[in-house]
Amino acid sequence: MNPADLSALVLTVVQGLVSARGSAESVSIDDVPLERPRNREHGDWASNIAMKLAKPLGVAPRELAKQIADELAKLDGIAGVDVAGPGFINIRLDAAAAGALAKTIVDQGADYGRGDLYAGITMNLEFVSANPTGPLHIGAVRWAAAGDSLARIFQFEGGIVTREYYFNDHGGQIDRFARSLLASWAGEPTPDDGYAGEYIADIAARVVDAYPGELENIPTRDEVQEIFRAVGVEFMFGDIKKSLQDFGVHFDVYFHENEVHESGAVEHAIQRLRDLGAIFEADGATWFRSTSYGDDKDRVVIKSDGEYGYMSGDIAYYLNKRERGFERNLIMLGADHHGYVQRLMAMVAAFGDKPYYNLELLIGQLVNLVRDGEPLRMSKRAGTVVTLEDLVEAVGVDAGRYALVRSSADSQIDIDLDQWGRKTNDNPVFYVQYAHARTNAVARNAAASGVDRSVFDASLLTHETESSLLGILAEFPRVVRQAAELREPHRVARYAEELAGAYHRWYDNCRVTPLGEEPVTDVHRTRLWLNDATGVVLRSALGLLGVSAPERM
RNA sequence: GCGCCCGUAGCUCAGCGGAUAGAGCAAUUGACUACGGAUCAAUAGGCCGGGGGUUCAAAUCCCUCCGGGCGCACCA
Numbered sequence: 001m002n003p004a005d006l007s008a009l010v011l012t013v014v015q016g017l018v019s020a021r022g023s024a025e026s027v028s029i030d031d032v033p034l035e036r037p038r039n040r041e042h043g044d045w046a047s048n049i050a051m052k053l054a055k056p057l058g059v060a061p062r063e064l065a066k067q068i069a070d071e072l073a074k075l076d077g078i079a080g081v082d083v084a085g086p087g088f089i090n091i092r093l094d095a096a097a098a099g100a101l102a103k104t105i106v107d108q109g110a111d112y113g114r115g116d117l118y119a120g121i122t123m124n125l126e127f128v129s130a131n132p133t134g135p136l137h138i139g140a141v142r143w144a145a146a147g148d149s150l151a152r153i154f155q156f157e158g159g160i161v162t163r164e165y166y167f168n169d170h171g172g173q174i175d176r177f178a179r180s181l182l183a184s185w186a187g188e189p190t191p192d193d194g195y196a197g198e199y200i201a202d203i204a205a206r207v208v209d210a211y212p213g214e215l216e217n218i219p220t221r222d223e224v225q226e227i228f229r230a231v232g233v234e235f236m237f238g239d240i241k242k243s244l245q246d247f248g249v250h251f252d253v254y255f256h257e258n259e260v261h262e263s264g265a266v267e268h269a270i271q272r273l274r275d276l277g278a279i280f281e282a283d284g285a286t287w288f289r290s291t292s293y294g295d296d297k298d299r300v301v302i303k304s305d306g307e308y309g310y311m312s313g314d315i316a317y318y319l320n321k322r323e324r325g326f327e328r329n330l331i332m333l334g335a336d337h338h339g340y341v342q343r344l345m346a347m348v349a350a351f352g353d354k355p356y357y358n359l360e361l362l363i364g365q366l367v368n369l370v371r372d373g374e375p376l377r378m379s380k381r382a383g384t385v386v387t388l389e390d391l392v393e394a395v396g397v398d399a400g401r402y403a404l405v406r407s408s409a410d411s412q413i414d415i416d417l418d419q420w421g422r423k424t425n426d427n428p429v430f431y432v433q434y435a436h437a438r439t440n441a442v443a444r445n446a447a448a449s450g451v452d453r454s455v456f457d458a459s460l461l462t463h464e465t466e467s468s469l470l471g472i473l474a475e476f477p478r479v480v481r482q483a484a485e486l487r488e489p490h491r492v493a494r495y496a497e498e499l500a501g502a503y504h505r506w507y508d509n510c511r512v513t514p515l516g517e518e519p520v521t522d523v524h525r526t527r528l529w530l531n532d533a534t535g536v537v538l539r540s541a542l543g544l545l546g547v548s549a550p551e552r553m
Numbered sequence: 554g555c556g557c558c559c560g561u562a563g564c565u566c567a568g569c570g571g572a573u574a575g576a577g578c579a580a581u582u583g584a585c586u587a588c589g590g591a592u593c594a595a596u597a598g599g600c601c602g603g604g605g606g607u608u609c610a611a612a613u614c615c616c617u618c619c620g621g622g623c624g625c626a627c628c629a
Contacts, residue, residue, distance in 0.1 A: 039572070048571060051609070061609070085572050086609065131629080171629055285627055296555080296625085303627040310629055335623045338557045365558055366622070370565095407566060410558060412622060414565065419578070423591075428577060434591050445588040486569075494567055497576070504592055513588045531588095553591070 001077050001097040002104070002474050003034050003045065010034070010047055010089075013071040017064075018057070025056050034091075036471050040464065043082065043090035044098060044471060051087040061087030098470050099458030099526075105473060105533035106453070113476040113540055117484055118328075119158030124321050125151050127332040128244065128251075129166040132237040133177040135199055135387040136244070142364045143332040144388070145404035145546065148249045149489035150330075152544045157484045162326070163250065166317065168257035169233040177236075178229035181207065185215070185228070199236075207231045243388045247397055248546050260316040266308055269316040270301055278350040288315070293346035314340075315347055318359060322351075330487070332362045362487055364409035369394075371417045395420040398547045402429035405545050406493045428497055432542065433550055435500035439535030440551040442512050446528050449513040453532070455525040465506040466530065472502045476537050480544065489545065496541040503534045 010032045018025050031052065034045040050065035057064065062083055069081040069089050077097030082090045105112045127147030130140045151161045168174070180194035184204040190196045207228055208215060218224050244251070260266055270286070273279050278289050284304035288311065291298050300309040321329050333340065341363070345355040353359070368375045369386050371394075376386045391400045394417040403420050406428065407413045420427055446452070461470065476495065483491040512527045514520055542549040 035571085037572075038575085042572070046572085048610095051571080054609080088572065168629075173629060283627080287627090300627045305627080307627085309627060313629090335558065337624080339624050341557080363557070363623095373564095411566075412559065416565070416578090419565080427591085430591055431577080434589085438589065438592085442588055449588080451588095482569095488569095490567080494576080497567095501576080505594095507588080508593045511588060515587065553589090 001093060002101055003478070006045060006091065006093075007032050007034055009075060010049065010068070010072065010091075013068055014049055014053070017067055017071070018053070021057060023057055025053065027053070036475065037088075037090065040468065042084060042088070043080070043092045044467060045091045045093070047089045047091070048087070050083075050089060054087065065089050094459070095462045095467070096457075096459040098467055099461035099530075101470055101474055102458065102461065102526075102530040102533040103456045105536050106529055109536055110540060110543075112536060113156070113480050115157040115477060115481050115484070117157040117159075117481055118154055121159050121328060122326045123154055123159045123161045124164055124324075124326040124329045125154070125161060125332070126164045126166055126330065128249075130240065131168050131173055132233050132240060133173050134195055134197065134236070135389060136240055138367050138369055138386045138388070138391060139334050141247075141388045141391065141400075142334075142367050142404050142409065143362075144244060144247060144249045145401045146364065146409055146489050147332045149401075149405050149492070149545050150332075150484075150487060152546065153480060153484045153489060153492065156480055156540075156544060162252045164253040164255055165251045166255045166257065167237065168313075169229075169237070170258070174229060174233065178225050178232060181228040181232045182221070182225045185224075203232050203235050204228065206235050243392075247388060247392065248401065255317070257313055257317075260313055260320055261308070265316040265320050266312050269319040270312060272319065273301075273315070273347075273350055276350060276352070285309075288347070288350070290343050290346035290350070293349040295342045295346040299343055311343065311347075314344060318344070318347060319351065322353070322358070327358070328360070329358060330360045330362060332364060335363055335365045337361075338363045360487075362409065365412040367404065368412070368414045369417055370414045375414070391415075391417075398433070399427060399429045402432075402493065402545060402547050405489045408488060408490050428493075429547060430553075432496045432500045432538065433548070434553060435503045436535060436538040436542065436549045437551060437553045438507065439503070439531055439538065442507070442531050443528070443535070445513050446524070446531070449520065451513055451520050451524045451528050453525060453528055455522045456529050457522050457526050460523045460526045461530060463506070463510050465502070465509045466527075469499075469502045469506045469530065469534065472499050473533060473537055476541070483544075492541055492544050496538060496545070499534065499538060499541065503538070506530075 007029060011027065011029050014027050014032060018027060032047055032049050034047055037043060037046045050068055051061045054061035054064050065083040065087040069083050072078055072091065073081045077094060078091060079094040080092040084090055125147055127143040128136070128140050130136055136144070148163065151163050154161050176191065176194050179191050180200050181204045183189065183191055183194065184201050185208060210231055211227065215224055215227065270279060273288060278292065280287050280289055285300050286302035287298045288301050289298055299311045301312040301315065303309050318329065341361050344359060344361060348355045348359045369391065370376070395403065399420045403415045423430060479491055479495040483489055510527055512524055512531050514524055539549040
């Protein structure tokens, strides 16, 4: 029996009692979530429904709880029901009902835990989106790991997901990049507003290699700079794509900002807003009246010099996504972009769409890398940029990804490179991966000792570590769904650690293979199902995080 | 000044209304002739930043103050 089944049973009982009392109070399945009590002595599952309904029904909570408990106790698969504290209903399942899950999980394999929260919904996840002026710095990388994980979680919940990267190779930032390359080539100091760092010299050298002996013969400096811009950007962007690929992050669409400009999408989008009455002219510029939709100031879309303002691109890009058919659009940004939320939501509302539904902005707080107790400081001027490569070099891809998704994006985090670089048990990712490898080792040993899955008798899973492990396995679907709803992939990581811990404790207490000359029994065979079920869920959880699940370590 | 995020064990962080607030690391002590000790067991460590409020019940929701981070362009 899984928690959903049990919830349904409790609901039936509660509805029966409510109508028997002649109350009009309506109770739905969402009102009776079951929880795992922290203290195992409180049973396998607990419900607080009696305390919630006591007031509307005008009954004492404990009395109502007792009535519900008495009805529940009569049902099959329930070993006992107690009322505790202010009115908790604590339910103990019999071993067979609880243990059946092990077989269910093995039978369903990688599909166990899959949900339908976003079944058939088209979702566009935009993240990283760094302009190609330098290697990916650590701030952009947080969402590379967390965004990709979120994409996997949405897909697990049935979503039709597109991972998208938006980039721009024109404008002020790119000009500074091109001038920096040019200066490096010419042996001049880095321009005051330029980019420093070894990569500039490296890219400049590669551009020169691509045009051997030619740059010197180009008459104007502007023309040379244009070559550095066009070719340098290409190299830089190639490097970025490669490091993302090496990090296990693959984008379905690389969307170029020029696309919205050249296609006339910007004019199209502004015209749409104009038709909707959200555009006005003032001071020689064209404005979006975003204050009518909750923004704190109006925004320029066409500057007085006739150029498009920054926001015009965002407006056109959003409309483009909608016209490409995406129902839900998520953009993941760093903490320094939180000021964009209001104006973009105003735009969504102006188009007649639903803010926070058709468009969501996820803001991730800063990440610091720490070594020897000291944060690695970034300075663009000094050219000390902490990059994705630095992270991967220090701790590897698995630990790097895991460290980035393990905490809520709402929190600033410090990643201790010394700790995460260690291949020992003070590294959480190894703790989880080792548990997975151990399930495989146990399965291999079982096969060698003649233990197979020919028999499954759930009533034999009676040890307290077995009921604890089963309880955690049962929660996987709910954890994934919650991670999806809240856009919080770190929940999956924390769950994986909890599951790994429960598995290690079970391993310590319950043997799958017989000792010495002992005969193979159905207990061993049934435990193998539980072992394999744990392996399945650990693999799924690690997969959702984009971390490998090794069979041996 | 206005806005967003954060403040929980020595450190890094979980805990989006429930029972005695958790994990990993660090500290102390145990368990290997037992499916991999990359493990497990145990001890110690907390006015959950302060103060008010809502509730049967608050680390969690609301208000306020304090502290830290990040933003508030006809720049991108």
